[in-house]
Amino acid sequence: MKLDEARRQFIQTWGTLGSEWGINRSMAQVHALLLISPEPLSTEDIMEELNISRGNANMNVRDLMNWNLVYKELVAGDRKEYFTAEKDIWEVARRIAKERKKREIEPVLQKLNQLQQAEIDAKSPQGKEFKKTVGNIHDFVDRMDKGVDMALRADENWFFGTLFKLMK
Amino acid sequence: MKLDEARRQFIQTWGTLGSEWGINRSMAQVHALLLISPEPLSTEDIMEELNISRGNANMNVRDLMNWNLVYKELVAGDRKEYFTAEKDIWEVARRIAKERKKREIEPVLQKLNQLQQAEIDAKSPQGKEFKKTVGNIHDFVDRMDKGVDMALRADENWFFGTLFKLMK
DNA sequence: ATAAACTTTCAAAAACATTTGAAAGTTCGA
DNA sequence: TCGAACTTTCAAATGTTTTTGAAAGTTTAT
Numbered sequence: 001m002k003l004d005e006a007r008r009q010f011i012q013t014w015g016t017l018g019s020e021w022g023i024n025r026s027m028a029q030v031h032a033l034l035l036i037s038p039e040p041l042s043t044e045d046i047m048e049e050l051n052i053s054r055g056n057a058n059m060n061v062r063d064l065m066n067w068n069l070v071y072k073e074l075v076a077g078d079r080k081e082y083f084t085a086e087k088d089i090w091e092v093a094r095r096i097a098k099e100r101k102k103r104e105i106e107p108v109l110q111k112l113n114q115l116q117q118a119e120i121d122a123k124s125p126q127g128k129e130f131k132k133t134v135g136n137i138h139d140f141v142d143r144m145d146k147g148v149d150m151a152l153r154a155d156e157n158w159f160f161g162t163l164f165k166l167m168k
Numbered sequence: 169m170k171l172d173e174a175r176r177q178f179i180q181t182w183g184t185l186g187s188e189w190g191i192n193r194s195m196a197q198v199h200a201l202l203l204i205s206p207e208p209l210s211t212e213d214i215m216e217e218l219n220i221s222r223g224n225a226n227m228n229v230r231d232l233m234n235w236n237l238v239y240k241e242l243v244a245g246d247r248k249e250y251f252t253a254e255k256d257i258w259e260v261a262r263r264i265a266k267e268r269k270k271r272e273i274e275p276v277l278q279k280l281n282q283l284q285q286a287e288i289d290a291k292s293p294q295g296k297e298f299k300k301t302v303g304n305i306h307d308f309v310d311r312m313d314k315g316v317d318m319a320l321r322a323d324e325n326w327f328f329g330t331l332f333k334l335m336k
Numbered sequence: 337a338t339a340a341a342c343t344t345t346c347a348a349a350a351a352c353a354t355t356t357g358a359a360a361g362t363t364c365g366a
Numbered sequence: 367t368c369g370a371a372c373t374t375t376c377a378a379a380t381g382t383t384t385t386t387g388a389a390a391g392t393t394t395a396t
Binding site: 024025026052053054055056059079 | 383384387393394
């Protein structure tokens with residue numbers, strides 16, 4: 001297999017995975033492209049390699065920077081902006097986890113809390129089932145949330161380190 | 169807060185979370201509704217509670233059964249089909265993990281393997297970066313995959329049990 | 337101050353995903 | 367076997383998300 005073909009396939013695989021996990025395909029593809037590029041790329045480079053419009057390229061690079069997965073890089077003697085991806089894959093995972101936790105898990109947790117506090121009459125079977133289910137889900141999500149917290153706090157990755165030794 | 173309002177909010181929260189994680193909103197809502205229903209519900213019940221069409225209700229219930237999250241239940245003396253959700257939230261998590269692993273992680277892993285095997289000339293900087301990145305991602309995804317395997321194999325949930333004790 | 341080089345914005349278009357509902361299919365009891 | 371009760375299907379309609387590209391905005395060198 002030629003390098004170009006392999007690169008193409010990698011970008012497309014990453015794009016597919018992204019869209020299955022609620023990340024837009026182009027954003028995942030831009031990310032993939034930057035991950036396998038030894039040198040920073042300009043917006044033009046990205047447009048050309050992925051066949052996407054300027055607006056699209058710009059927007060996705062910007063989003064990736066909001067996720068802290070991509071950095072702006074200055075190249076001496078050039079006015080263009082260049083971009084590189086964070087290459088440490090563990091760090092990538094940490095940052096994605098951090099962001100999704102903040103954006104998606106925390107609001108749900110807050111809502112579940114609120115629903116759990118609500119004074120629901122637990123005399124009807126519906127009331128009973130509601131309290132039980134919401135309680136269980138709250139506990140579960142809370143544990144997940146705390147687990148992610150721990151993993152993120154752990155400076156030296158001891159958490160994942162230890163965990164992964166168990167998984168060999 | 170009235171029970172009805174709380175139920176409405178729960179269903180809508182679960183629907184939002186679902187769509188953020190690549191699960192269609194109606195499917196997540198049907199799931200939520202069944203989770204908080206003490207008794208099995210018929211297609212009619214679901215249509216009515218969620219204000220969705222018959223086709224939609226039918227399709228999503230069917231999908232939920234494919235995910236092993238919902239069961240068909242027979243009610244004596246009635247020809248209608250009734251549905252209940254798996255209520256054990258740990259079991260729910262296990263089944264979702266199992267299914268997503270099969271549908272989404274395994275194909276990616278296979279592709280990464282293939283790309284890693286490919287004879288790429290590692291003399292160019294691009295070739296070098298490609299091999300390095302694909303190698304790293306492969307290892308990472310492989311560990312995730314093995315970790316999920318372990319969690320799923322563990323009969324008595326010792327894995328999550330142990331893990332979660334750490335998270336308190 | 338100007339103009340070239342570059343980046344950002346955003347309304348409209350295109351692509352994609354979901355939902356509807358009526359028709360076709362199935363099952364069951366008599 | 368028939369018809370009523372129910373379930374499934376699927377083409378069309380609707381709704382949502384993504385993409386485009388040209389115009390507006392910004393920055394920089396001279």
